Amino acid sequence: MCTMRIAIYHNLPSGGAKRALQELVKGLGPRHHVDVFTLSSADHGFADLRPYVNGHQVMDFQPLPLFRSPWGRLNQLMRMADLLRLQQLTRRLAQTLEQGDYDVAFVQPCQFEVSPSLLSRLQTVPTVYFCQEPLRRVYEPMPARPYNQPRNSWRRRLDRLDPLPGLYHLLLKQADRHNVRQADRVLVNSHFVRRAVDRIYGVEAHVSYLGVDVRQFRPLGLAREKMVLSVGSLTPLKGFDFLIRSLARLPAADRPRLAIASNFQNPPERDYLHQLAAELDVELALLGNVSDQRLVELYNQAQVTVYAPVREPFGLVALESMACGTPVIAVREGGTQETVLHDQTGLLVRRDEREFAEALARLLSNPAQAREYGQAGREHVVRHWSWSRAVSTLEGHLEMAIQSRLQPLGAPQPLHESR
Known part of the structure; x- marks a missing residue:
């Protein structure tokens, strides 16, 4: 060359x-x-x-x-x-x-x-x-x-x-x-x-x-917390309101905290999400200025990465999560259909709050299945997404x-x- x-x-x-x-x-x-x-x-x-x-x-x-x-x-x-x-x-x-x-x-x-x-x-x-x-x-x-x-x-x-x-x-x-x-x-x-x-x-x-940089985004062996993670700018196109409504459909005792890591904090959208989460009794943590190292830790601490952007062009977040050995539940639209392997590295569901909540409940109640998806996700990213x-x-x-x-x-x- x-x-x-x-x-x-x-x-x-x-x-x-x-x-x-x-x-x-x-x-x-x-x-x-x-x-x-x-x-x-x-x-x-x-x-x-x-x-x-x-x-x-x-x-x-x-x-x-x-x-x-x-x-x-x-x-x-x-x-x-x-x-x-x-x-x-x-x-x-x-x-x-x-x-x-x-x-x-x-x-x-x-x-x-x-x-x-x-x-x-x-x-x-x-x-x-x-x-x-x-x-x-x-x-x-x-x-x-x-x-x-x-x-x-x-x-x-x-x-x-x-x-x-x-x-x-x-x-x-x-x-x-x-x-x-x-x-x-x-x-x-x-x-x-x-x-x-x-x-x-x-x-x-x-x-x-x-x-994906698989040397940076990798399993760290950290303990999983009662938390699900999403990543992206605080804009309406990222679908964070959909995630809050989906989580609200879970029984309160089983409902994990939703952490959103973002480098762009849009004040009107931030306030809207906080208000929506409070109304629906969903524990929400909006994390700004997250370093790369901290992001890798968050992927490793989350039970599941939840991802619901509107017609997302590619879906890099899903690949980063899979590289860290964390399964993904994503809306079945846009580029996520090319990154997440349904029922192998995670789950793809319609943009339906009830269906998304059911998929999340399925993985949260079955840690062995979640680990299997996570391991398969890591192998898939290493093999195909360097x-x-x-x-x-x-x-x-x-x-x-x-x-x-x-x-x-x-x-x-x-x-x-x-x-």
Whole structure:
């Protein structure tokens, strides 16, 4: 395999996407020349890339401050201004990359644009875009929350008449579709997302599965507590309210504590979950700023990992839990169907509170079955979900993006499978 000069662009917050990028960079760094270009708005301390790359350039960008009520409706104008600022910034960055003799640009999502406008700016450098998920808030309905509802009738009328949210979403959607279609190669983390990309963008995407660090996420031999664990940002899409309602269906004497580990604490969602748990008599612990070491301990202390995100693109949480030898009960939708093996490493159930509660009661009352699932999960992850395999697959896609620019139009191109 030839050494590549790879430029990586990202504007990622803390979370699974940044953790995955760090693991990919760890694998690419020793074999290729890797430079990272990023923005000051990204989270650089979480899953730090700097120890593993040749260069790390941070460009200054922070979103414009938002208005408080009663001027909050003007915030859409501020967000539109941010989109224009990002387009100007990526135009300058594209010039830098095209003068840098890079073989390929590996482009990650942007927390503001989602699909970065850099994809539309680069002309001579082949681009590979890793689409973690489409821009969900403009392509699908979001779960309803009481704190998002207008408090009175005149606000509801104003919401219907206000053109700014629709205009902002229209501009965002148009830019997103255009940017994705400019990439030489689009990668996704699951077949579920591949189908969504085809439906929304009309683009053929290629599955490039992620992995798990099985040396870090491993069984520790800790005593199991009367606790079930879930992991993810405090947003409605993570389905934590569903978990609380499901737990409430268990008899009070058998009901375990629900611990939620999160690096992103959304105050309205946090308060909503606390209130819901109090109303339903479910013991809830919201754990913020959880270190990697502490997260591994939590997986090991939990009886079961419970996972109910809404149409989750991939489901890295399930794999991390399985790597620690902890069984998973997950909703049967999205990418979790590709990570959890039903009745082997855990249980997959419909998004039904009663059915989920029954599955949880089944495992809590049968520790031997839970241990069997946990052992099988560890073996499955070690065998099939290593980061070395994920990095090798990615290298193949980067090489094919380079070759696609070198081959004459219409020439047959090799196929590369991710598994």
